Amino acid sequence: MNTLHPWIDAVRFDAAGLVPVIVQESGSKRVLMFAHMTREALALTAASGEAVFWSRSRGRLWRKGEESGHVQKVHGLRLDCDGDVLLLEVEQIGGIACHTGRQSCFFRRLTLDLGAEPIWQTVDPILKDPNLIYKK
Amino acid sequence: MNTLHPWIDAVRFDAAGLVPVIVQESGSKRVLMFAHMTREALALTAASGEAVFWSRSRGRLWRKGEESGHVQKVHGLRLDCDGDVLLLEVEQIGGIACHTGRQSCFFRRLTLDLGAEPIWQTVDPILKDPNLIYKK
Numbered sequence: 001m002n003t004l005h006p007w008i009d010a011v012r013f014d015a016a017g018l019v020p021v022i023v024q025e026s027g028s029k030r031v032l033m034f035a036h037m038t039r040e041a042l043a044l045t046a047a048s049g050e051a052v053f054w055s056r057s058r059g060r061l062w063r064k065g066e067e068s069g070h071v072q073k074v075h076g077l078r079l080d081c082d083g084d085v086l087l088l089e090v091e092q093i094g095g096i097a098c099h100t101g102r103q104s105c106f107f108r109r110l111t112l113d114l115g116a117e118p119i120w121q122t123v124d125p126i127l128k129d130p131n132l133i134y135k136k
Numbered sequence: 137m138n139t140l141h142p143w144i145d146a147v148r149f150d151a152a153g154l155v156p157v158i159v160q161e162s163g164s165k166r167v168l169m170f171a172h173m174t175r176e177a178l179a180l181t182a183a184s185g186e187a188v189f190w191s192r193s194r195g196r197l198w199r200k201g202e203e204s205g206h207v208q209k210v211h212g213l214r215l216d217c218d219g220d221v222l223l224l225e226v227e228q229i230g231g232i233a234c235h236t237g238r239q240s241c242f243f244r245r246l247t248l249d250l251g252a253e254p255i256w257q258t259v260d261p262i263l264k265d266p267n268l269i270y271k272k
Contacts (some may be wrong), residue, residue, distance in 0.1 A: 029165035034221045078242040085170045106214040106223045
């Protein structure tokens with residue numbers, strides 16, 4: 001699919017038509033999550049000013065926050081040197097990006113105590129019960 | 137390949153045996169680059185305290201900084217909620233992560249001026265001539 005947008009054509013999508021996207025919070029600079037976009041998702045993100053991804057598990061476009069209300073307002077978008085990874089800078093509405101109710105999906109940190117076998121330790125709190133976020 | 141390290145077994149590698157890795161600078165909190173690790177690269181990273189990736193283009197282990205001297209000292213390692221993406225927190229020796237001689241690989245930013253067609257604008261300076269970084 002070609003577009004009339006040279007800036008989108010500059011992005012190198014993979015064989016499946018996807019580009020990986022790192023999402024970073026503008027204020028805290030925390031890395032919130034990692035997802036993918038199709039060409040259409042990228043165009044919709046730019047046009048709406050809110051993050052739209054491609055859900056690989058559901059096989060459809062996924063407007064971040066469509067169920068939770070935790071939308072991501074676009075503050076900036078960067079492209080890496082190879083043109084095949086995006087860095088999306090956002091304001092995270094609600095302060096929660098992860099489906100577990102935490103600020104960031106990267107809430108497990110490896111312990112690096114000398115001599116002991118490392119473990120993945122949960123270091124960030126649940127800010128809101130997911131059952132209350134995804135009430136239907 | 138099984139290991140005797142349960143923390144490595146907790147990481148979900150893809151069909152090609154790779155896991156994506158976001159590299160973030162501890163001090164500035166800038167996202168420096170994006171790469172991949174194999175199980176072996178991850179084990180070597182933890183054991184040495186310096187980032188080791190899998191170079192998909194070269195088909196071999198790649199000790200970051202092996203040519204440039206711009207090694208990445210590991211300050212922390214995080215795993216996402218799905219267990220299939222790593223966030224590596226580093227001190228970037230030399231202050232340069234990108235092969236173009238810039239601090240970060242994400243040096244192009246989309247202009248988002250109302251009404252105008254966006255373009256990818258280079259917003260970060262070259263800190264060192266790559267010809268001087270990769271002298272042989």
